[in-house]
Amino acid sequence: MTQRDWIEKDYYRELGVPPDASADEIKKAYRRLARELHPDANPGDAEAEARFKRVSEAYGVLSDEKKRREYDETRALFAGGGGRFAGGGFPGGFGTAAGPGFDLNDLFGGASGAGGLGDLFGGLFGGRGAGTTTTTRSRRGADVESELRIDFVDAVRGAEVQLRLTSPGRCERCGGTGARPGSTPRTCPTCGGVGLVSRSQGAFAFSEPCRDCRGTGRIIDDPCPECGGEGMSTRTRTITVRIPPGVQDGQQIRLKGQGEPGRGGAPAGDLYVRVHVTPHRIFGRSERNPDDITLTVPVSYPELALGSTITVPTLDSTVTLRIPPGTASGRTFRVRGRGVQRKGKAGDLLVTVELAVPSRLDDKAVEALQSYAEATKDFDPRADLFGGAR
Template identity: 70%
Template sequence: MSAREWLEKDFYAELGVSSGASADEIKKAYRKLARENHPDANPGNAQAEAKFKAVSEAYGVLSDPEKRKQYDEARKLFGSGTFSGGQGGFGGFGGSGGGFDIGDLFGGAQSGGGGGIGDLFGGLFGNRRPGATTANRPRRGADVETEVRIDFAEAVKGATVPLRLSSPVNCPTCHGSGAKPGTRPRTCPNCTGSGLVTRNQGAFAFSEPCPDCRGRGTLIDTPCPDCNGEGVSTRSRTLTVRIPAGVSDGQRIRLAGQGEPGRHGAATGDLYVVVHVNPHRVFGRSGDDLTITVPVTFPELALGTTLTVPTLDGKVSLKVPAGTGSGRTFRVRGKGAGKKDGSSGDLLVTLQVAVPSKLDGKAAEALADYAKATADHDPRHDLNELLGR
C-alpha cells in the first residue's frame, strides 16, 4: 500500500469511533465489528469478509500507540493544508530548481540533509532504501486478535486448547506470488517496477500509483485461480494454544508469527489470544491466591476443631485453634494459582459462623443456659468505653 493510500484511509471511520477515542473504546469497537463480520459467521459473504479485513487493518494501526501517533500526525499535517492543493491533497511547491515529487516526500535521507518526512512516518510506511520502491518494499503482516473462553481450573493450572480461526494466509497454491503455478509476475513496463508514475504540470511533478499495475510494480498475466492474483487467501485453521498456569481474565497471549502473512518476504504478524475465564461457584481469586469462605459453627470456633477444606486438587485438613473469631482468614500454602516461576500461590480460607435460622426446644434451652453462664462477658465493652457509655 502506498503512502497516499494510507493517508486517504480513515481508520477511525472504519471502526466507527472518533479520533479522540480511548484505547478501550477502539478495542471494543473492533471486537464488535470483527465478530459481526468474521468469515466463520458469514460464509460466502464477500462484503463481510472485506469489512473484516478493513477493520483488522484499522485496528492494527490504531491499537499500536506509536503507529497511531504517526498516523494522527500524518493526517494532521496533510489535513492542515501544509501540503494541500493539486492531486488528492498532495500538491506541489513552487521554487527554483525544478519540481516536487511525492516520492521524495516519503523518501529516505538525502545527501547531507535530513531524512525527509518519510522518517516521521517510518512506523507506518517503512524507511525507504536506495533502489527500493514503495510497491515492492517488504511489509510486515498485520497482527490478528481472537478470543477463547476457559474454565476456572484451567486458568489456575494451565491448559492446552484447540483454537479454530479464519484468517488471511499466503495462498498455498501460488505461495503468495499471485501468479498461476508455472508462471511468474513480470515487471510493469509503464512504471518499470517502481509502482509510481510521474506526471508533469509545468514546473511541478506529481507522482501517483501506476494505473496499470495499481502501484504493485508488477503485472500478473495469468492469475492464480485460487486467490485471483492477490497472493493471499482466507483459510480456516486449527491451532493448539498453550494457556499458561495463572492466566487472568482478559489477559492477552501473544503467538509470534501466527498473524497475517507479510508481503514481499516480510515477517508474518502475530496472533493475540484474549482469554476469558468462567467464574467458579466455590472459589474466588485474588492475584495468585485462591479464596474460599467456609461456614462453621460457634462451638467449633470457641472450642477449636480440625476442618476438612476443599481445594482444586482435593482436600486438606485445617486446624482451627480454640477462641478463633468469625471472619478470620487462614493461609494454606501452595494451593493457589500457578506462577511464571513454576511455584503456586496460596489458598486463603475465611471462616464464617453460620447462624441457625431456627432452634428446637433443647437447642434453645441449651443456648439460654449458655447465655446465663456468660452473662458477665460483654463483647461490646471496649466499644462502649470508646463511646463514653
C-alpha cells in the same frame, strides 16, 4: 496496504469513532464490531464477512501508533481529510492507480533516490535529475487481536487451548504470490521491476508509479482465483494457545509472528489473545497476591468455640485444617503450597472460616442454647463497643 487505500478509505468512519479518538476508544469499537461481524457469528453472511474484513483492516492501521500517524498525514496531505481527487489519481497528474506497496517516499524521493517530487524540485534548483533506483519497500504485517474464554482451573494450572481465528492472511492457494498455482508473476518490462517510471513534463522530470504493474514491479498474467492476484485472503485457522499457570482475567498473551503476514518478505505481525476466566463456584483469587487461591468454609459455633479439625477441598484433592478453640468467625488460615504452581514457587490456599447459623432450631436445641446463654451471661461481647464510641 497502499497510500492510495489510505486516501480513499475512511478508517475512522469504518470503526465509528472520531478522528481524535483515543487508543482505548478505538480498541473498544473494534472489539464490539468484531464480535458482531465475526464469520462464526454470521455463517453464510457475505456482507458481514466483507464488513469484518474492512473493520479488521481499519483496526490494523489505527491501532498502530506509527501507521496511524502516517495515515493521518497522508490523508491530510493528499485528500484534505477524506476527499478523493477527480479521476482517482493524485493532484497535478501524478498518476493513476497506485498498486500494493506504493509509498509516499516514492513520490518525495528522500534519501532513497527513488525520484518523485524530489526529482521535480531537484530540476528546479539544479539538483539531480529523474532516477528510479529502489524497489517498493517491504512492510511488516499488522498485529491481530482475539479473545478466548477458559475455566478457572485451566487459568490456575495452565493449559493448551485451541483458538479458531478468522483474519486476513497469506493466500494459502497461491502461497502469497497472487498468481494461479503452477504459474509465477513476471518482472514488469515497462519499469524493469522497480515499480516506478520516469516522466518529463517540460523542464521538469519526476517519477510516478508504473501504470502497467500498478507500482508492484510484477505482472500477473494468470491471477489466483481465490485472492484475485492480491496474495491475501480471509482465512480461518486453528492455533494452539499455551496458557501459562496463573493467568488472570483480562490478561493478554502475545503470540509472535501469528498476526497478519508481512509484505515483500517483511515479518508477520503478532497475535494478542485477551483471556477471560470463568469464575469458579467456590474458589477465588486473592487481590493482594493472585497466586494465592481463596476459599470460604462455613463452620458451626461449637467448631469455633471448642476448636475442631475439618476437611476442606483444594483444586487437586482435600486437606485437613485445625481450628483452635475460641476462633472468631472471619479468620483466615493459610495452607502452604496449594495455590498457583509456577516454576520455582507456589501460591497458597487461603481458607476463611465463617459462622453458619441454623435457620430453624428444635425444642432441644433451643433449651440447650438458653442454658448456654445463662451460663455465659457475664460475658459481654459488646463491652468495648460503647466505650470506644465515647
